Amino acid sequence: MKEQPIISVSAAEMQQLKNMIPDEERLFIGDQIPEDYLYDEYVEETGGLFAVALPKTKEEIVQLVKFANQADLSIITRGAGTGLSGATAPTNGELVIDVHLMNQIVDFDEKTMTLTVEPGVLLGEVQEFIEKKGFFYPPDPGSKHSSIGGNVATNAGGMRAVKYGVTRDYVRELDVVLANGEEMKLGSLNIKSSSGYDLKDLFIGSEGTLGITTLIKLKVIPLPKTSLSAIAAFENLKDATDAVLTILKNGVDPTALEFFEKEAIEMSEKDNHLAFPSQKGQAYLLITLDGDSTASVERRMKLLEESALQHHLIELVPLTNPEDDHTAWFLRDKLLTAVVNYTEQVTMDEVVPINHVSTLYQYTKELQAESGLEMISFGHAGDGNLHTCVTRGDIQDQAEWENKRDDVLTKLYHKIDELGGLPSAEHGIGLIKKPYFEKMTADINLAIMRKIKAVIDPDHRLNPSKIF
Amino acid sequence: MKEQPIISVSAAEMQQLKNMIPDEERLFIGDQIPEDYLYDEYVEETGGLFAVALPKTKEEIVQLVKFANQADLSIITRGAGTGLSGATAPTNGELVIDVHLMNQIVDFDEKTMTLTVEPGVLLGEVQEFIEKKGFFYPPDPGSKHSSIGGNVATNAGGMRAVKYGVTRDYVRELDVVLANGEEMKLGSLNIKSSSGYDLKDLFIGSEGTLGITTLIKLKVIPLPKTSLSAIAAFENLKDATDAVLTILKNGVDPTALEFFEKEAIEMSEKDNHLAFPSQKGQAYLLITLDGDSTASVERRMKLLEESALQHHLIELVPLTNPEDDHTAWFLRDKLLTAVVNYTEQVTMDEVVPINHVSTLYQYTKELQAESGLEMISFGHAGDGNLHTCVTRGDIQDQAEWENKRDDVLTKLYHKIDELGGLPSAEHGIGLIKKPYFEKMTADINLAIMRKIKAVIDPDHRLNPSKIF
CATH class of the missing domain: 3.30.465.10 (Uridine Diphospho-n-acetylenolpyruvylglucosamine Reductase; domain 3)
Structure with missing residues (x-):
């Protein structure tokens, strides 16, 4: 963390701010600011903050924004603080408007x-x-x-x-x-x-x-009347992702279509002391179908099986038993936590056109062989959104890890760009993907985004230095 | 139509344009411009044009745009010319780029x-x-x-x-x-x-x-595997539109959910010498359900009937006979033509939140009583999009018709605004809805739209004077 920046706010202005947010537990200034606001686990170095205010009404927000204009402060709006891209990380003495008390x-x-x-x-x-x-x-x-x-x-x-x-x-x-x-x-x-x-x-x-x-x-x-999940096990991820294309094309209309490798789910199994309901094959799809009747779901489940069989399906395990269903989804949900518990890592949020998922996956394996960094991928196969984890493993030297990591990330984003993909599908660009986003976006598109930002927020008061 | 505006383009520039689009049948200049481009049936007075070019490639479009910059011409892009809002009407000596030959x-x-x-x-x-x-x-x-x-x-x-x-x-x-x-x-x-x-x-x-x-x-x-349409007949339009809310809430998931009054469909029946497959009641819903199986469609058709029965459904006529299906949809498709053949009129394209469709409809009937202008409404009940036709009927005096029409339109758009609606759901603002749009849109929203226009097209070269 940088030194707390020096913000020139007069005593009178400080009092004005305190009058605006009269409750002590809703306003933190300078060194009273809780640590949680000052650091972001995904951003290596963050700047300091001027203050954190927790408004309860729109009127308080308007007052705070007007105050920021008067005192020439930048503003970071923050919700629950669960972002993964450093979009709410402090950069240089901002006023944080934390809206989590506006929760009605x-x-x-x-x-x-x-x-x-x-x-x-x-x-x-x-x-x-x-x-x-x-x-x-x-x-x-x-x-x-x-x-x-x-x-x-x-x-x-x-x-x-x-x-x-x-x-x-x-x-x-x-x-x-x-x-x-x-x-x-x-x-x-x-x-x-x-x-x-x-x-x-x-x-x-x-x-x-x-x-x-x-x-x-x-x-x-x-609310859909009924739903059923199933696991489809394959010998390799290429078969699994090829099956995804057939499943979508045939009108199976899945609600969820997740993919992961056996290696990844094994980490989650170990971490959670639970067994995944399929132990065959090396790659899985975890699928949910929902619909207005059991008959409709069953019919589409059959269509799903037929589609997957065209791509060497090893087994289809319908999760009719609620316990199996819970275990399968629990292990999927805890995948990232398991990787995090296993080693330091960077989790990506890339997206590629759905026909390129397996190409990108293959490339992560090539990079793994080349760099020695283990690459674990899982994600939303139905929409081309992968979460690739670049893991540190047992590299002791900090500089070696950082160099290898940055080299791998540069190559990966370059490949994603080549495949027509984007750096973020659902987490946002924030601070940490900014350099990659700027590289992967055409100059004219960036220029128009910047111009739009400049006409809507001419002083660059709102979350400056984020996205681009 | 206004006089052809005087555009100062030199002979050399003229030659340049001819070199760009070398086929005679793809470039019309000045008085060679076909009438069709100069008038718009929905706009009372249109301006002249400088030229009409029909590019076949992106490269030709780029050249034409650069030429327009050099000669300081405005540009209207035109497709098939079927727009209903005057968005491609000439205003003052524009260059029309007609892309209809780019049809691959x-x-x-x-x-x-x-x-x-x-x-x-x-x-x-x-x-x-x-x-x-x-x-x-x-x-x-x-x-x-x-x-x-x-x-x-x-x-x-x-x-x-x-x-x-x-x-x-x-x-x-x-x-x-x-x-x-x-x-x-x-x-x-x-x-x-x-x-x-x-x-x-x-x-x-x-x-x-x-x-x-x-x-x-x-x-x-x-492609959905199967579909089935049906007519639901009601005593009045309020019952019909109330039924729509229940149909949507109950998860019937209709593909189409059209509404019209008996009066309107009667015009189409007369115009086309065909009988609508339901002759009961005063208001209709014409509904399509599609799905992955006949069973699914039938189940939802039953749910539709139950939903409609809560709102005094008179009869539900499933259009299982292809001829009935064709007749019903043909008469619906020809509704507007029938109104147009019957009398001069203005067709609107308003949209309101779906719970306000019947309120707006009632208001058109009040305005009808007040103004003497017959108001015919039909449209997409499932998404709140009405097409209200304000008809001239037998008013002989031009000024009387124009005054009454404009008064009714002003009141109608005011009501739509009051109900949280918008002037256009699907046709666009173009030239003819511009004054209403500007009145119904908050200043700050208009200001931001104008600023965005100004940074993307600083010379206001593309379709100026349209929308706002």
Whole structure:
């Protein structure tokens, strides 16, 4: 961490800030700031902060933004702090607006199937609340402790994107506060629009650089009546990912279509003292089908099996037993934790066109042979989103690890670019993928993004130095 | 039409243009311009044009754009010329770039389920081509003779939006030429992205004001295995639209959910000498269900009936007989033509949150009583998109009709705004809805749209004076 930067804020201004957020436990200034805000486990070196404020209302946010303008402070908006790209890491004396106390589920309108929530509501709370009412919020990012505001800021994806899409597809309307404190509504409850530029989608995924979200209206859908998961075991990952293309083409319409190698799931098995319900083969697909009837799911499960058999399926294990289902998904969910517990590593979030998943996977194995760094891949095969972990293993020397790691990452991102892929599918660019993103993005696209940032936030007050 | 504007283009420049587009039948200058380009049936007064060029390649488009920069001409991009909002109407001496000769289906990649087309390919050609291959391009705007480039420019919707979404949801990648002749790619074949600002969605629906589309990569999906339509007859439109909310909430998952009054379908019956397959009640829903099996469709048809019975359904007529099915949809498709044949009228394209459809409909009937102008409504009940026709009937006096019409439109758009609606769901703002759009859009949203336009097209060269 850098030295705390020197911010010239007068005593009168300091008092003004304290009057704005009158509760002591909602405002931390200078050396009172809890450690948690100052470090980011994914960013090697972070800067200091001026203050952290925890507003409870939109009005307090507006006041804080106006204060930041007056005192010439930059602003970082923070939700649950579960981001994986360093988008909320301090860089140089920012004011953090932490919205996690704005955590009310405001309204559910069954007629328009719209759920209105504050940005600090956790994803898990959204899912639980709405499923109790018989409805469904499909986006399903790994961390149920992430905030819905953060989900919007990163356009979070998750397991069910292959059938249901991502956060973007479920945001109807956003209330935002702009960099100058002005308020704005984006989108509407209307299902269709051909009325002017689509500003809502510009703000979604902009990682706190264009505005601060204060209220979110989400689309929900009727809860599927039934679902069933299964494991498909293959001799190698190429067969598994080839099968994915056939499964999608044949209209199996899977809700989730995860892939991982035996090596990876073994780490999770060891870490959790549980056995994965298939022990055959070297690569797996973990699949969920949902639908309006058992008959429909069963019919598509058969179609799935036929599709997979064209690619040397070893066995299909339907997880009809709830315990097996739980074990399989639990081990999948804990994959990353198992890798993290095993060794220091960098987890990527790359995406490639779905026909290139196995090419990219093969390339990680080539890099593994070349560099000696073990590369573990898992991810969402149905949408081309891999999470490749570049692991340190038993390299003792810090410089050797850093050099090898950086070399491998450079080569990997270069390959992803070559395959028409992107550096981030669902976690965002933040601080840590910025150099790769800038390299992989055409100059004209970057130039237009920068120009748009400059007209919406001319002082670069909101999360500066993030994304690009 | 205004006088042809005087454009100062030198003889040398004129020759340059002729060298660029060497075929006589692909370049029309000044008084050689066919009438069709100079008028727009939806715009009362249009300006003149400088020239019309019909490029066959992206390279020709780049040259034309550079020429327009050099000669300081504005550009209108035009597809099939089927737009309903005057977005391609001349305003003051523009150069029209008509892309309808760029009409090649370039590639179909089954692995990524991506169809690559030039912008001049017609929607009907896209649908026919891909269905023959066993795949499905769901967006289904009324005009099959519209160009796919125009569909992208207006974010066209259509009948199947309630289940499958709109054009926006099926555009993976766009190649565009910017106002200065620079080329740019938007989007990618990747299914997920959290990599920088979403510029693709900004360009979709921008009605030719941000760039000229030269290539489009569309997402297609497996063709549904079976489908069945039905008519639900009700005593009044309120029952019908209330039933829509219950149908959607109960997970019937309709592909299409159209509504119209008996009065409207009677016009189409008379015009086409055909009888609609239900003659009971005063308001109808015309519904399609599709799915992976007959059993699934039948089960949901039963659920549909149960849902409609909660709202005083008079009869449900499943269109199992292909002839009935054809008649019902043919009469629905010809509704607008029937109204047009009956009298002069203005067709709107408003959208309101789905729970407000019947409120808006009631209001059109109040305005009818007040103004004496007959108001005929039909549209896409499943997504809140009405097409209200304000008809002239037997008003002889031109000024009286214009005054009454404008008064009614002003009141209607005011009501739509009050209900949280928008002026255009799927046709675009163009020229004719501009005043209403500007009134219904918050100043800050308009200001940001204008700023974005100004940084992407600083000379306002592309379709100036459209949208805002």
